[in-house]
Amino acid sequence: MTQVIVLNGGSSSGKSGIARCLQAILPEPWLAVGVDTLIELMPSSMQTSDAGIQFAADGEVIVGPEFRKLDTAWMEGVAAMARAGARIIIDDVFLGGAASQQRWQKPLGGLNVLWVGVRCESAVAAGREVARGDRVTGMAVLQADVVHQGVFYDLEVDTTHAESMECARTIAAHVT
């Protein structure tokens, strides 16, 4: 039985929309947690400190040691929720590619995880970044490929030409 679905993709690749569609079509209730959730829970000073997380004007995201420390504890907590019986969709951006996946593998050890790559052509993601209007311009292009480097998946979806709902249906067919 699938306990955790990990959606990894660059900014504006469509992960959150797929997560909401999955929540709507899967028969059981699933919690959808993401890196945005964690950032909202942190002190606002974490976004203006070298030790925290910085969103540069060109779209680069730089993560410091304080952010990393809270992030590690957050991962342990999310895994504990799954062990306690909550089905969880994790929406993340593997800025470190394979190394980021390994950071999740440790806390998720022993859980039944479905690893999903969410791809989107960088030019299309860049346009959607403008259309949504709430992101630093440039993140979509910078992250589009690097987040998938060395990452292994159970399945991949591509939102370039497929709707969120269609991708969610493909993923749902792999949830056991």
Add this chain to the structure above:
Amino acid sequence: MTQVIVLNGGSSSGKSGIARCLQAILPEPWLAVGVDTLIELMPSSMQTSDAGIQFAADGEVIVGPEFRKLDTAWMEGVAAMARAGARIIIDDVFLGGAASQQRWQKPLGGLNVLWVGVRCESAVAAGREVARGDRVTGMAVLQADVVHQGVFYDLEVDTTHAESMECARTIAAHVT
């Protein structure tokens, strides 16, 4: 010289995304106003009264006399902004079709208006309604066709298979 762009389409057809892309690619600054803006400015009681605006559980939107009265004054004000020199993108849902367009034509009289229909196949719009997660389910399907009945346009775009940015570029080519 185009002074006002009116984007008319059903809920979740993609009007707001197109408006933000237009703001990004047009050389001059444009204000983007919508029916959502107006609702936010109203007393919250306006959403729980028969005289205001009601969002039924099936997605139907019912507008009462108090809402209508403020809406009429709002239209006059938006037109006055355009006359005072602000370029304006209006994002609206013509629930009354041609009658809704006529309500705008009076205040916009004498202004150079580009009327744009924003279409989206209702099944696709319904999926996007789920993906965005902040709308009453059912609005997209109920509004997809009715908002275009009897309405004339200078041009139409269809977001079913085209990205917001692509639609914005098509519209921008008609802005003089």
Add this chain to the structure above:
Amino acid sequence: MTQVIVLNGGSSSGKSGIARCLQAILPEPWLAVGVDTLIELMPSSMQTSDAGIQFAADGEVIVGPEFRKLDTAWMEGVAAMARAGARIIIDDVFLGGAASQQRWQKPLGGLNVLWVGVRCESAVAAGREVARGDRVTGMAVLQADVVHQGVFYDLEVDTTHAESMECARTIAAHVT
């Protein structure tokens, strides 16, 4: 008959809360518009340009010519809404003191306006700025006094020791 209520005060002085309380207790429906509304309607690039509006790290707000031009048209439009019969609460920050008030007096000419000063001790406003968590730190202190310089009021309220609802009741008693 009062047609417009102008609430002027520094950031985090409590204007928006008072506006919502006024909307709740006044017998007729009132629209509440503010400078935040206008900023949301502008292109997001307006917040990253010298010609637009800049929120410096120390809380200073610098307004450029492009922002000013749209702002002037916005004021004309808001006044036109009032002339068309909508009762309007304007929530503003007179960064230029008396000069800012004069900018409103021109479009509001002939309308029945209630000018209200919203004061709050700067140390208290600074604490509320932290508590709300969505503002650049420092704005509250920088704006607390300067926005009232040379401005005339029909009445003043002080949120330092009075609740929003209490201030709203005081103001409502002056609405005719």
Add this chain to the structure above:
Amino acid sequence: MTQVIVLNGGSSSGKSGIARCLQAILPEPWLAVGVDTLIELMPSSMQTSDAGIQFAADGEVIVGPEFRKLDTAWMEGVAAMARAGARIIIDDVFLGGAASQQRWQKPLGGLNVLWVGVRCESAVAAGREVARGDRVTGMAVLQADVVHQGVFYDLEVDTTHAESMECARTIAAHVT
């Protein structure tokens, strides 16, 4: 060393503002999690189902078995984050009074917890509920007293006449 701060109080008693002030003044970074966080992570259908969570028009909040199940797993996860080294501020509404506290005591067992009661006179909380404008009217009054029944605290603060920052300073003095 304090690992967890639990803030319990009725709706609109000022818990979130105090949490943000604590995050700003405490020397180490703290995560602030609340019941609102959990609700956002759930499927939106959870808010329209008898088995989920319902916000009645009079302000009553009714929690069903599906909500409860996810809530229990969420509590385990939050406690695991604290055990993994994240300092956590929990902002909660003990609708069941002492029974709600007992539900937290189990997962938080062995952690160093500071239990804080956040009180606010119900008439004042009701006014703030109107001023914030994003809550069902009536919750503040219905919850003001019941959430404290039978609950023990390490300290209590009262926001009726004290600012969020002042309450945060009082609490911070008890954090070891």
